[in-house]
Amino acid sequence: MNKVKRLFKGNLKQYSLLIALVAIIAFFQIVTGGLLLKPMNVSNIVFQNAYVVILAIGMLMCILTGGNIDLSVGSVVALVSAAAGQMIIVWKWDVYFSIGICLILGIMVGIWQGFWIAYVRIPAFIVTLSGQLVFRGATLLLLNGMTLAPFPSNYLMFSTGFIAKAARVNFMGTELNIVCLITGVAIALIFCVVQVISNNSRKRKGYETVTPLALALKLLVISAALIWFFTLLAQYQGIPTVLVILGALLIVYTFFTTKTVAGRHLYALGGNEKAARLSGVKTNRLFFLAYVNMGFLAAVAGMVFAARLNSASPVTGTSFELDAIGACFIGGASAYGGVGTVGGTLIGALIMGMLNNGMSIMGLSSNLQQVVKGLVLLGAVAMDVISKMNLDLLPKRKKAVVLEGAKS
Amino acid sequence: MGNTLLKMQNITKEFPGVKALDQVNIEVEEGEIHAICGENGAGKSTLMNVLSGIYPYGSYSGDIIFNGKECRFHTIKESEHQGIAIIHQELALVPYLSLAENMFLGNEQATSGVINWDLTYQKCAEYMKMVGLHENPHTLVKDIGMGKQQLAEIAKALAKSVKLLILDEPTSSLNESDAKNLLDLLLEFKKNRGITSILISHKLNELAYCADKITIIRDGHTIETLVKGKDEISEARIIKGMVGREMTSRFPPREHHIGDVALEIKDWTVYHPLYADRKVVNNASINIHRGEVVGVAGLIGAGRTELAMSIFGKAYGTHISGELYLDGKLVELHSIAQAITDGLAYVTEDRKGNGLIVPDSIKHNITLARTVFISKNGILDKDLELHKAKEIREKLNVKTPSVEQLVGNLSGGNQQKVLIGKWIFAQPNVLLLDEPTRGIDVGAKYEIYQIINNLVAQGKAVLMISSELPELLGMCDRIYVMNESRIIAELDGNDASQESIMGYIMQDSKGEIGA
Numbered sequence: 051m052n053k054v055k056r057l058f059k060g061n062l063k064q065y066s067l068l069i070a071l072v073a074i075i076a077f078f079q080i081v082t083g084g085l086l087l088k089p090m091n092v093s094n095i096v097f098q099n100a101y102v103v104i105l106a107i108g109m110l111m112c113i114l115t116g117g118n119i120d121l122s123v124g125s126v127v128a129l130v131s132a133a134a135g136q137m138i139i140v141w142k143w144d145v146y147f148s149i150g151i152c153l154i155l156g157i158m159v160g161i162w163q164g165f166w167i168a169y170v171r172i173p174a175f176i177v178t179l180s181g182q183l184v185f186r187g188a189t190l191l192l193l194n195g196m197t198l199a200p201f202p203s204n205y206l207m208f209s210t211g212f213i214a215k216a217a218r219v220n221f222m223g224t225e226l227n228i229v230c231l232i233t234g235v236a237i238a239l240i241f242c243v244v245q246v247i248s249n250n251s252r253k254r255k256g257y258e259t260v261t262p263l264a265l266a267l268k269l270l271v272i273s274a275a276l277i278w279f280f281t282l283l284a285q286y287q288g289i290p291t292v293l294v295i296l297g298a299l300l301i302v303y304t305f306f307t308t309k310t311v312a313g314r315h316l317y318a319l320g321g322n323e324k325a326a327r328l329s330g331v332k333t334n335r336l337f338f339l340a341y342v343n344m345g346f347l348a349a350v351a352g353m354v355f356a357a358r359l360n361s362a363s364p365v366t367g368t369s370f371e372l373d374a375i376g377a378c379f380i381g382g383a384s385a386y387g388g389v390g391t392v393g394g395t396l397i398g399a400l401i402m403g404m405l406n407n408g409m410s411i412m413g414l415s416s417n418l419q420q421v422v423k424g425l426v427l428l429g430a431v432a433m434d435v436i437s438k439m440n441l442d443l444l445p446k447r448k449k450a451v452v453l454e455g456a457k458s
Numbered sequence: 459m460g461n462t463l464l465k466m467q468n469i470t471k472e473f474p475g476v477k478a479l480d481q482v483n484i485e486v487e488e489g490e491i492h493a494i495c496g497e498n499g500a501g502k503s504t505l506m507n508v509l510s511g512i513y514p515y516g517s518y519s520g521d522i523i524f525n526g527k528e529c530r531f532h533t534i535k536e537s538e539h540q541g542i543a544i545i546h547q548e549l550a551l552v553p554y555l556s557l558a559e560n561m562f563l564g565n566e567q568a569t570s571g572v573i574n575w576d577l578t579y580q581k582c583a584e585y586m587k588m589v590g591l592h593e594n595p596h597t598l599v600k601d602i603g604m605g606k607q608q609l610a611e612i613a614k615a616l617a618k619s620v621k622l623l624i625l626d627e628p629t630s631s632l633n634e635s636d637a638k639n640l641l642d643l644l645l646e647f648k649k650n651r652g653i654t655s656i657l658i659s660h661k662l663n664e665l666a667y668c669a670d671k672i673t674i675i676r677d678g679h680t681i682e683t684l685v686k687g688k689d690e691i692s693e694a695r696i697i698k699g700m701v702g703r704e705m706t707s708r709f710p711p712r713e714h715h716i717g718d719v720a721l722e723i724k725d726w727t728v729y730h731p732l733y734a735d736r737k738v739v740n741n742a743s744i745n746i747h748r749g750e751v752v753g754v755a756g757l758i759g760a761g762r763t764e765l766a767m768s769i770f771g772k773a774y775g776t777h778i779s780g781e782l783y784l785d786g787k788l789v790e791l792h793s794i795a796q797a798i799t800d801g802l803a804y805v806t807e808d809r810k811g812n813g814l815i816v817p818d819s820i821k822h823n824i825t826l827a828r829t830v831f832i833s834k835n836g837i838l839d840k841d842l843e844l845h846k847a848k849e850i851r852e853k854l855n856v857k858t859p860s861v862e863q864l865v866g867n868l869s870g871g872n873q874q875k876v877l878i879g880k881w882i883f884a885q886p887n888v889l890l891l892d893e894p895t896r897g898i899d900v901g902a903k904y905e906i907y908q909i910i911n912n913l914v915a916q917g918k919a920v921l922m923i924s925s926e927l928p929e930l931l932g933m934c935d936r937i938y939v940m941n942e943s944r945i946i947a948e949l950d951g952n953d954a955s956q957e958s959i960m961g962y963i964m965q966d967s968k969g970e971i972g973a
Contacts, residue, residue, distance in 0.1 A: 257841045311829040311836045318826050321815035328773060328804065328812055329827040329880075330795035388817055 066433075067382060067397045074401060078408030085411050086404075089285035096283075097210065097358055099403035100292040101127070101351040103396060105374035106381075107303050108347035110395045111340045113378050114307075114320045116387035118167070118174035120341065122181030123348045123374060126159050127367035128189040130352030135198035135362025138205055145205045153349050159185065160345020161338075168338035182371075190364050199361035209357030212287040213294065226281075227288035234280025238273035245269060292354055299347075304392045316340065320387030376423070377402055380430040401426070461526075463488040463654050464509075464622060469520035471504055471513060478504045479518070480678040486622070486656060486671075491648055493657045493669035497700055497871075497899035501678040502658050503547075506624050510544040511537040525621070535564075541621030545611045545628060547897070553600035558582035560599055561614045585613040589643060603759065605636035612643065623647070624656045627897065629664060633758040633925050634960070637661075641668045661926075662693045674699035701901045709932035710904065712911040716935065717748030719786065720919035721769075721802075721888045726780035728761075728768040738764040738775060740943040746888060746919040751910060753934035753951075754923045755959050761943040762923045763807060766890040770804035771797030785887070798827055803886035805878055807893035807923070813877045814865050820876055821847035821861040828884040850879040854909060871902030878909060888919045895929060907933060927956045941966045 078086045085091060105123050112118050130152050137148040159181070166177045214229040245265065253259045260268075283289055307313040318326040319333050327333045351370075356362050381398025383390030405426060409419045464486040471479040479501045486492045496502050507513050509522060511531030522529045524540055531537045534544075551560045558579050567578045582595040591609040593602060599610065608628055615623055623644075629637035645668055647653040659665055665672055674681040674696065681699045684691050697708075728739035738761050746752045754762045767774035769782065771794035782789055784800055791797045797804075806812040814823050824847045825832050832843040847861040854875045858868060865876055874894070881889060891910070895903040910933065914920055924930050930937055937954050939947040939962045947962045 252841055255841060257844060309838050309840070311833050311838060314822065314826070314829060314838060317818065317822070318815050321818045322811075324812045325806075325815055326826070328770075328794060328806060330771075330793070330798045331826070332793075332795065384817070386817075388815065 067380075067394060067401075071397050071401050071404070074404050074408070078404060078411070082408060082411045086408055087282065089282050091407070091411075092279070092282045093286045093290060095403055095407050096290050096293055096296075098407060099399055100209070100290075100296055101355045101358070101370070102373045102377060102403065103296055103399045104299060104347050104351040104354065105370060106377035106395045106399045107299055107392060108344040109371075109374040110378050110381075110383055110390050110392065111303075111316065111343055112174065113375075113383045113385075114316050114387055114390055115337050115340050116320045116323060117385045118340075118387070119178070119371070119375050120163070120174065120181075120344050120348075121178040121371050122159075122163065122185055123344065123351070124367035124370035125182045125185035125189065126156065126345060126348035127352040127355055127370055128364065129159070129185045129192070130156055130349045131356030131359075131362045131366050132189045132192045132198070132364070134205075134353055134356050135201070136192060138201060139198045139362070145202065149208075149353060152353055153346060156345045156347075156349020156352070157342055158345070159348070160342035163345065164338040164341030167341055168334045174341075189366075193362065193364045195364055197361050197363040201357060201360055206357050206360060207291060208295075209292045209354045210360075211291045213289045213291060215287050217288070224285060227284040227286075230280055230284040230288040233289060234277050234284070237280075238276045241276070242269045242273060295350070295354070299350075300392060300396060307392055312336070317388050320384075320389075322388075373399075373402060376427045380427060385431065398430070401430075461488050462486070462523075463525060465521075465523040466505070466509065467521045467523070469505065469508055469518060469522075471501075471508055471518040478678055479508070482520075482675065482678065482680050484673055484680060484683075486654060488654055489648055489652050490670040491644055491655045491657060491668050493659060493665045493672045494675060495659060495662075495665060495672060495696060495700060496675035497901055500675045500700070500899075502675055503626060504678075505675070506544055506626060506656070506658065509537070510534055510542055510624065538618055541619060542624065543615035543618055543620040543622070544624040545608075545615060545626065547627040549604075549607050549611055551599045551607055551610060554598060556596050556598055557586070557593060557602075557610055558595035560610060561585060561595075561617050563614075565618055581617065582613075585616050586610070588616060589613045590639070605632050605639070605758070608632060608636075608640060609643075612640075620653060622654045622656065624658075626658045628657070629659065629661060634927070635757065637664065644668060662696055663928075665696065666691055666693075672696065676700060676702055697900055700899070708900070708904065708928075710908045710911055712914070714935065715749045715915070715917075717750075717917060719745050720748045720784070721746045721921075722783040722786075723769060724781040724783075726765070726768070726782070727778070728764060728775035729777040731774070731776050734776065737943050739768060742780075742940075742943075742945045744921075744938055744945060744948075746921055748887075748917045748919050749914050750935045751914055751920045751922055751933050753930035753937040754921065754940055755927060755930055755937055755963075756940035757963060758925065760940045762940050763892055764943075765940070766804055766892055766921065766923060769797075770794065770802055770890060773797075773804065798884055798886075801885075801887035802890065803827070803881035803884055803888070804890045805881050805892060805894060807896060809870075809873055809877045814873060814880075816866040817864060819862050819864055820851070820856070820858065820868075823865055823876055824850050824861070824880045824883050827880055831883070831885075846883065850883055854879045854882070855905060871898040871905075874898050874902065874906065875909075878906065882909075882913070886918065888921070889913060890921045890923075892923045893925065894922065895924070895926070903929075927959055930954075930959075931956065939963060 075086065105127075109120060109123070112120050133155055134148055134152050137143040137151060138145060163177050163181050166172045167174045214227070217227060217229045218225050219228045249259050249265055307316070315326065315331045315336055318329065318331055319336050323333055352367070355366065359366065377399035378390060378395050379385065379398070380401055381390065381394035381396070383395065402423065405423055406419065409422065462485055466482065466484045469479050469482045470477070482501070482505060484494075484505070494502050494505070504513075508518050511534050514532040515530035522531070524542065529537070529540060552563065555563070561582050562578055567574050567581060579595045586593060586595065589609045589612050591606055591613060593606065599607060602610070612623070628640055632640065641664060644655050644657070647655065657665070657669060670686050672684045672691065674684070676699065684695070722745040724743045726739055726742045727737060730736040730738050742765060744752070754765070756762050764774050768778050771791040772778055773794050782791065789800060791800060791802070810816055815826070821843055825843050829838070832839050832846060844861065851858070851861055856872050856875045856879065858872065865873055868876065878894065894910070895906050898906070910920055910922070922930065922934060931951065931954055934951045936951055937949045937959065938945050939949065939959055941963050946966045949958065
């Protein structure tokens with residue numbers, strides 16, 4: 051019983067977020083008379099939020115380094131989509147080749163900003179504020195203030211397409227995409243098997259394990275949620291291609307942050323840079339790589355977004371950075387760095403996304419939507435800060451900052 | 459003696475799950491220096507926080523009678539208004555403000571919100587004179603040393619016309635002469651200004667030097683109050699009261715098996731990272747054998763930390779020259795990572811600032827310096843990590859139910875054990891320990907000494923930097939004395955005494971002035 055309690059306690063933060071998300075979904079489902087979870091709208095939500103999640107993952111890596119944010123991502127998204135438009139639409143270059151160039155462009159932007167931030171130690175806020183202006187300006191120069199459209203269909207496939215759209219069968223009166231359905235069940239199964247195997251191996255090695263009941267409960271809830279989600283998708287057109295990109299990124303970055311040495315070092319860097327350095331962590335390089343990675347993911351997001359709009363416009367991506375930063379903080383990342391998870395960030399992005407979508411269906415004005423989103427962001431971070439006060443960590447950190455200054 | 463200035467009666471303060479104070483009583487007479495001592499976590503700081511209004515009235519039970527009136531403080535402001543000033547262990551000065559600005563922070567010399575700067579600087583100079591701080595009031599706090607900052611804090615309290623001065627471990631980051639100055643200042647205040655002080659301290663010799671009364675607190679209870687001249691005040695008696703058991707010896711015994719030279723530096727010179735012409739370590743040559751504890755004595759600023767850090771993969775300083783031998787082989791360490799792989803460990807003096815990731819778990823802290831031991835191809839084995847962290851916890855007796863616990867929730871002594879555990883996990887041959895027992899209580903100190911003894915018994919070499927001379931004398935086989943960036947003497951642990959070490963330092967400093 052104690053173990054179950056501890057399991058819940060340890061993950062309370064994550065669970066409380068999940069509960070908030072479920073509550074928001076339930077609220078809008080009722081208020082919109084069931085429109086929110088209509089199969090078509092669920093696919094829509096995936097399309098609408100894909101770029102936010104991609105950017106938020108990159109932003110999380112920057113925030114983990116010590117609460118540093120990247121204000122330039124909206125402009126980088128614009129620059130990359132403009133470059134994609136120029137190469138693919140105007141110059142008619144090969145789509146795959148152009149995508150490669152776009153990714154390199156994003157990485158170069160990351161190297162440029164990362165150099166100033168990590169090695170010259172100019173505050174990230176200032177470097178990326180400069181980047182916001184520079185890359186927005188570069189976009190305007192490149193596009194000459196005009197919008198490029200449309201993209202060829204083989205480019206659009208990457209973002210707005212569906213996988214095996216035609217494989218539909220009639221199942222108890224509803225048309226279902228069989229590939230999507232099978233994928234959903236397979237993912238749920240693989241997830242369960244992996245969890246059980248790892249739990250067993252822990253037990254064999256004599257390490258602490260969760261009780262079978264807690265494990266079963268957890269697997270049941272997660273599998274049910276996965277299968278339900280894929281069933282909804284199957285009722286519409288199947289798996290959106292962008293969901294595959296998203297899924298791959300989520301898995302890779304979750305693995306990176308939780309299971310690799312480099313990921314661990316990233317948390318240490320944000321938790322206490324001096325201590326990390328004295329433990330042999332190459333802090334500057336890690337700091338640099340976080341921004342290179344941000345540039346790369348901004349490029350991915352830029353291409354996904356260009357495909358969704360089916361155009362490259364000079365005003366693309368305005369204030370995207372705010373969505374990404376908001377998702378991280380709602381998702382439990384600490385504004386001081388060193389704390390935050392990919393899963394939490396995903397939930398944070400979904401909370402924002404659900405609010406957007408739900409309020410739009412309700413027909414609330416976009417002005418009012420902004421007010422609500424702003425308050426939700428503040429509320430989420432306030433909860434984070436207040437929960438830390440109980441741990442007495444926050445005041446100590448503040449004091450430590452004052453003292454460090456005094457000693458140097 | 460005079461009237462009772464402060465009476466705290468039956469103070470009980472509970473935190474969720476813990477009774478931090480349980481029916482504590484304390485009486486302080488006007489014009490005395492009243493010391494409070496107890497182990498870390500005994501409740502000393504909690505008691506002072508209750509008194510100064512940090513824990514507001516209502517969050518504790520019991521009565522506070524100050525100056526004949528019952529007080530119910532809701533904020534620090536209210537207690538300050540009554541003339542109670544508390545100076546915390548971690549100073550609360552703003553580094554980028556001047557001394558004068560700091561001194562009148564929250565107490566600005568202003569009429570209707572407009573500051574009178576002439577008056578501010580003039581008064582600041584007056585108060586600084588009272589505490590013997592000879593600095594320009596315009597000097598920024600970041601530019602003066604810890605000892606002077608401490609004095610500035612006291613001047614700040616004077617500026618608020620203080621009646622009762624509370625000092626929480628005021629000398630923990632001061633060297634011996636600065637510490638003595640501070641204590642003399644308290645004695646002078648008592649004599650000439652009638653200021654009463656409450657002194658929280660771990661350093662028993664300080665208490666014997668200046669305290670009129672000593673109240674001992676253990677586990678949230680008042681154990682006894684010793685009065686100078688009436689009761690026998692001895693270290694043994696105080697320690698017994700604090701830990702609840704007789705401590706026959708403050709230092710655990712150790713068998714001496716001295717092996718080959720593990721680390722040696724020759725003509726080691728290090729320059730300051732910012733002022734490129736300033737030598738922080740000047741032509742130092744030292745060696746440490748396996749199975750040996752070697753001490754480095756010296757005043758703050760002598761270059762001891764800089765010496766240790768420069769050896770540790772050039773973690774400090776520029777233009778480092780000289781030769782470094784590990785196990786007799788000449789090596790050059792280009793990075794901290796390389797130093798760790800080559801078997802060096804540097805345990806910092808500033809555990810929260812430079813040592814631990816405070817908002818992270820014990821297990822993550824323990825494994826950080828050598829993640830290779832719990833990973834394969836850059837991928838962590840978390841089960842192994844948990845296992846290893848638990849081993850370290852057992853070995854060092856870290857008092858915590860779980861290694862998942864955040865380091866920020868541990869007491870100072872346990873944090874120090876985690877810090878040392880982190881470096882034991884890294885399996886070094888040579889440990890450079892910088893003030894390994896700073897700010898922790900006698901019981902925890904004893905445990906740290908035992909850990910050090912175990913390490914040398916395994917054939918590891920230990921360099922121990924400490925500002926507490928009795929500790930160096932009690933623990934070290936040999937002691938190097940460092941002054942003004944040079945090694946000025948090497949003493950055998952058995953022959954050395956506090957007097958002889960201080961004598962070397964005094965003579966050396968005099969020579970400098972004469973030259």
